[in-house]
Amino acid sequence: MNILHLRDNRQRGLHWSKPRARPIETLPVPDTLYIPISHWQQTTAELLVTTGSTLYKGQPLTRSYNHNVIITHASSSGEVIDISDNRIAIKTDGRDEVSDELTKTTDSLSRQEITDIAHRNGLTGQGGAGFPLARKIASLPQQPQLLLVNAAECDPDIHCDDALIQAYAPLVVESVLTIAEACEIDRVVIGIENDKTRSIEQLQQAMARQTARQNIELVTIPSQYPSGAENILLQLCTSEQPGPHESLASAGILSMNIATCYAMGQAVFNGMPPISRITTVVTPDGRHRNFKLLTGTPVNHILDYVAYERPIASIEQEVPLHVTQGGRMMSEALDTQAVITQQSNCITISNTKGVQSSVPCIRCGACSDICPVRLMPQHLHKAATHFDAQQLDNLNVDRCIECRCCDVVCPSAIPLTAQFIQAKEHKHRQNNEQIAADLAKQRYDKRQRRLQKERSGKRRTSLKEKAAPATPQSRKDLIAQALKRSAKKKPNDAADNGSSH
Amino acid sequence: MTGIAVITILAVIIGAILGYASSWFPADNDSLVEKIDRLLPQTQCAQCGYPGCRPYAEALANGDAEIDQCPPGGSEGIAALAALLDRKVIPLNPQYGVEKPLSVAVIREAECIGCTLCIKACPVDAIIGAPKLMHTVIYDHCTGCELCLPPCPVDCIDLVSDV
Structure with a gap:
């Protein structure tokens, strides 16, 4: 059993002692796979298959x-059996035949080519957020400085990256170097926790074989949560820090999860898109196992195969199992329809929901001591309860990385992070509404001014007309002019008619 | 006698200064109107019975209107107005409409006959087009005020919830 204890290090956070990851296992291919279809705002991906199409792996x-x-x-x-708005159901035939249209690459790649490969293969960040990799590479500046490979897996329940490195270190290193070469990055840093000794060994061996290539460095960092957060990892590895409102990519730092690098390697060297990933499954007794799972595997399929113990009482009362994704800290509840995606790093099965009732804040300050980005959660809590937008801004609520350290240490069990997330969303929404309202007001005012101008312009012309009405004399002149014009026209008409006859 | 004269002269002078001041430096009502206007959603939908958000803000500042007349602002808007004007929070008056999710107008372009009536109705100039040519809505500028719906002779404008 993991023991939670706190230390006041230079970098604040929670410390756990983690066992070594267990080797990767596989599950039989499920009967039905549900592949999610990605949407982005109003843009929908164009479907290439219809119901009844025969499909091959990849x-x-x-x-x-x-x-x-x-x-x-x-x-x-x-075979495709059903297509709905957001997913495609595939009835598997069990043969697991690989498509023969996969394109492998052996030449050195340019940045454009690697962006295309990332897009064509649907590569996304596998650390949890799922940012499209093609967009990340495309947003890098002309001269990127650093490729930061995130092998820090700080959540106490997640072991999938550790298992991945132990199994595929040579391919991972090869892939990391290929990405760096394609993006013209000279400096590569792999950040990993110092307690993953077996993984470190494997990576060092793999790196020793690649000495001729770029400047690649393996940095070990203390094992604590949340050192896997991009900005914190960057600080721990290089003691650099990006500006407060700057994304890492725009600062010339390509930060990639090690599992994403592996997926990239698979796509480049084997032409295989990311159709599976390594996922840690935590059973109700607290043990973990690592599985290589196909994308679209229903979570229920995993529950059917992974042995776990349940209290007899909960079976008798048919208490449903509680399944969450994302590890112990970033956990998010999954419903029974949920499937494995590229972001499923950890599936936790528990017998109970584990909801704690909270009591009022006692102002112990434990949350301020633990906060890795040095915010003051107890003050934020107060501001968020009454939603004081100004105060939330002063306390830098936007800098909260939602690591839930404060939730863990809070003796009153206040769901602080959830409250901050809500407050951030509220603030963001309010901001957007204000921007829209300001724009509407501006346009309304401009329109009013224009209408005013048009109205006064009209009045002026009508006044002019009134002031100078056509006199009988001038009217006679006008008629005379018109008669003259028509007289001039007539002979022409006659000439025209004559010529046409 | 001198006392009365001094007081009278003083009164006349002070009266003149005050009269001058009131005509040259009008009461700071505008800043209140401005403050109220900032709280209103600026949809310019005229559901409150006034021809826009600014006129409603002016009416509120003068005390001619109630704070429960703005459906797009909803309960959140009423609460903000109540806090600013130190009035009691009251529910939205259904006479003026109901609170709806944010939406934008979308023209079914194939059906548009190019009559320009919606362009004239739009309070924020969010519709572009020309006579006898197709019109379309600039979604980023549309406030979802619904004012373009009634003038359309072919009913080709839909309101869709914001995405």
């Missing part, structure tokens, strides 16, 4: 020219 299901839309692929061979 075959693309969608197409799009928009880098925000993630292209999905069949994760096993079979």
Whole structure:
């Protein structure tokens, strides 16, 4: 059992002692796979299959020219049985036949080519947020400085990256170097926790074989949560820090999860899109196992195969199992329809929901001591309860990385992070509404001024007309002029008629 | 006697200054109108019975209107107005409409006959087009005020909830 204890280090956070990751296991291919279809705002991916199409493993299901839309692929061979708005159901045939249209690459790649590969294969960040990789690479400046590979897996329940490195270190290193070469980055840093000794060994061996290539460095960092957060990892590894409102990519730093690098390697060297990923499954007794799961595997399929113990009482009363995704800290509840996606790093099965009732804040300050980005959660809590937008701004609520450290240490069990997330959303929404309202007001005012001008212009002309009405004399002149014009025209007409006869 | 004269002269002078001041430096009502106007959603939908948000703000500042007349602002808007004007929070008056989710107008372009009536109705100039040519809505500028719906002779404008 993991023990939670706190230390006041230079970098604040929670400390756990983590066991070594267990080797990767596989599950039989499920009967039905549900592949999610990506949407981005109003842009939908174009479907390449219809109900009844025969599919092979790795075959693309969608197409799009928009880098925000993630292209999905069949994760096993079979037949499309249903297409709904957001997912494609595939009845698998169990043969797991690989598509013969996969394109492998062996030459050195340019930045454009690697962006295309990332987009074509639907690669996304596998750390949890799922940012499209093609967009990330495309947003890098002309001269990127650093490729930061995130092998820090700080959540106490997640072991998938550790298992991945132990199994595929050579391919991972090869892939990291290929990405760096394609993006013309000279400096590569891999950040990993110092307690993952076996993974470190494997990576060092793999790196020793690649000495001729770029400047690659393995940095070990103390094992604590949340050192896997991009900005914190960057600080721990290089003691650099990006500006407060700057994204890492725009600062010339390409930050990638090690699992994303592996997926990239698979796509480049084997032409295989990311149709599976390594996921840690935590059973109700607290043990963890690592599985290589196909994208679109229903979570229920995992529950059917992974042995776990349940109290007899909960079976008798038919208490449903509680399934969450994202590890112990970033957990988010999954419903029974949920499937494995590229972001499923950890599936936790528990017997109970584990909801704690909270009591009022006692102002112990434990949350301020633990906050890794040095915010003051107890003050934020007060401001968020009454939604004081100004105060929330002063306390930098936007800098909260939502790591839930404050939730863990709070003796009153206040769901602080959830409250901050809500407050951030509220503030963001209010901001957007204010911007829209200001724009509408501006346009309304401009229109009013224009209408005013038009009205006064009209009045002026009508006044002019009134002031100078056509006199009988001038009217006679006008008639005379008109008569003259028509007289001039008539002979011409006659001439025209004559010529036509 | 001198006392009365001094007081009278003083009164006349002070009266003149005050009269001058009131005509040259009008009461700071505008800043209140401005403050109220900032709280209103600026949809310019005229559901409150006034021809726009600014006129409604002026009416509120003068005390001619109630704070429960703005459906797009909803309960949140009423609460903000109540706090600013130190009035009691009251529910939205259904006479003026009901609170609806944000939406934008969308013209079914194939059906548009190019009559320009909606362009004239739009309070924020969010519709572009020309006579006998197709019109369309600039979604980023549309406030969802619904004012373009009644003038359309072919009913080709839909309101869709914002995406």
